[in-house]
Amino acid sequence: MNPLPFRPGLDPRPVTISQVAGNQWHAVQNDLTVGRGYAARRLDGRTFLSIDTWQDAVFDRLAAVMLANQPDPQYTVVDETDHELTAGWERAGLTIWRRESEFVVPTGHDPAKLPAGITITTANEAPLRALDQAIRAEVEATVGWHTMPAEVLPWQGGTRPLDPSKCTVAIRDGRYVGMVRVATRTRRPRIGLVAVLTEERRQGIARALLSQVLNELHRAGTEAVTAEVDETNTAATALLEQLGAQRTGRTLELVSRPERG
Incomplete structure (x- = not known):
């Protein structure tokens, strides 16, 4: 890619924007x-952009070049x-x-009552994939992908790999009806997903x-874990708060979309 000369405002010193790698400028x-x-x-499959500069004019030029180089939609956090x-x-x-709200959740709790007919265990891949x-x-079919964490978004190319070792599941009559997925290979373990089938909700699973x-x-x-929840997901927020979670911050996800005539 050829360098693009640019003069921010009245500054006589030229600024050149160059693509130095496939994904870097x-x-x-x-x-x-x-x-x-x-x-x-x-x-x-989603592309997330980031820019590091202290000059607004440079930021604007970098953003324009990057957005023109990548297909929509593009995202940033x-x-x-x-x-x-x-x-x-x-x-x-x-x-x-x-x-999205960020939470820290303490791990020390009195065990919650197990709903009738439910057992909790580690996961096996075949029934986990069905769940x-x-x-x-x-x-x-309901709230839409944009309200969910990245773990349940459709992955590029179709089938998404699953790691049963990260999942704990709830079983009724031999069928998986709910799961918790936790990522532990991080500085602090992170709750990636808590999900229960619609027909099994409101039972404490x-x-x-x-x-x-x-x-x-x-x-x-481990004394605490982290979690991120879309602010429209009031049920998940309430569940974490019942377990003593403290909100530590909020993030915004922004998206570019192609113009439609």
């Missing part, structure tokens, strides 16, 4: 790098308190399409599942 002024842009393609960064992406044409597909179908997982983590020496 540099803004250079007087032989100094004054801005960097990155495009990261996640496993669900911003801390809700970072009004300057949010404004920059809005100038570039992105709009807010979801807000995963059923949950995805229910989400798509989600709370029993999550309570058992949290207590197992507590016995292993």
